[in-house]
Amino acid sequence: MSTVDLIHDHWRRALGEGRLELTGCLDCDRIVGYPRSRCPYCMTDQVQWRRLSGRGRIHSYTVNRRGTGRYLDADPFVIAYVELDEGPRMLAHIRIDPEQTEIGSRVEVVAVGPDQPLTFTPVPS
């Protein structure tokens, strides 16, 4: 059983093409992460999709060495909060050697399939 989720559908389509998009309010101009169909500041439904740069920096990270569910037998993987250049901090995977991960380093979004998490990769320096 599933319910219609137009916001998530749009987010997924954009990510599938490597575009990071969030909703922004036409009244108060604030961007919200994760996206919503109504502005949680001023309650209006006049929200609009904004395409973001896709870039940010690692705000915090962990190396999950005991995955569960679909990650039960996975090698250790990096989960991070990425602070986007536009402001919001979002939970994501980083495609990186766990031992090379550092808070503060620059990352950019990559295109992912519908079952994949929001994913970033280090910006080549």
Add this chain to the structure above:
Amino acid sequence: MNPRPVLARIAGAYEHPQRRITDATVPEVIAEVAYAALTDAGFGPADVDGFFCSQVPGLGNVAMAEYLGLTELSYLDVTEGGGASYPMHVGHAAAAIAAGKCRIALVAMGGLPLSGAGWRGAPGPEEPYEGNVGLTTPAGYALAAQRHRYEFGSTAEQLAEIKVAAAHHAQHNPHAVLRKPVTVEDVINSPLISDPLHRLDCCVTTDGGGALVIISEEIARQHPDRTVKILGHGEAVSHAAMGSIDLITTGAARSGPRAFDEAGLTPADVDYASIYDSFTITVLLSLEDLGFCEKGKGGQFVADGHLQAPDGGLPFNTDGGGLCNNHPDMRGGMIRTIEAVRQLRGEAHPAVQVPDARIAVVQGHGGNLGTRSAAATVILGAEDA
């Protein structure tokens, strides 16, 4: 004519106009009715300090509070009584307002049974964006620990001292899961679960439970046995709201002052602390947020046996805590409260009984400090306090 005494007033009301909804999620329906009622009353999300909402997907009303942008909550209620839930919430909101726990309460509900997407089994509002990240509970707390390390230089050894203290106490508890004392080296040599947290930084998982009976002052006057006074209480919700998560500050930074203010007490008055210890980092952050030390100084605070009974500066979790004793149903706040009651009644194990324990603080956290959580602080006093 005598005026009627008023508990509280209803200032906004809204009924969703549709009877079949095919283009929205459950959280969207709840947002629509909540925002419309707030608009009717002339308030916005940031004005709401009491939130009454049962059976929503995900972490109950904490996830819904985040979705709605409720950032100033001091009181929550998730009473579940089926169809009676909402009149129950009205009464609970009125009682909370009359007690000064909140001033502007939002009571909200919504569901989509015709789509099969009611509250049973529906994903939380954040689930589509976070669900496939594989964030386990330890990984979420590890994100907080890692950020604290980055900002303040707290170390693995300092976190380990928290486990060392809990284990030191647990050796006296015949019911504890882990009764063997451990050293700092034991903790940091245990396998990493999610960097930087090791296995021994994590609490046990147990079956079991606990219960309390709470009575009025009138009943207490006739009650022959020793009682423990409830002197203060505070609650708070922490979440990322619009994408601005603060990993190094927990809800205790708000629930603590609310509770201490109500009790007319400060951290300096506390003889015994029951601090939620789902992970060592939970304790370290709580001690900072409650005001036992400055933000960032938690690592130094817990060093050198400071948390150990009976002689440490702030004896903590003298039953062994969630780290060593018990964490039933993955919700440890009841057991934390019960050990505080034992201490204030003088009924803790003699080896860990704090001499003349008169004031205790109980700090609870629920959810995940790495994403969204509820916090509650209770200040208790011995009968003669």
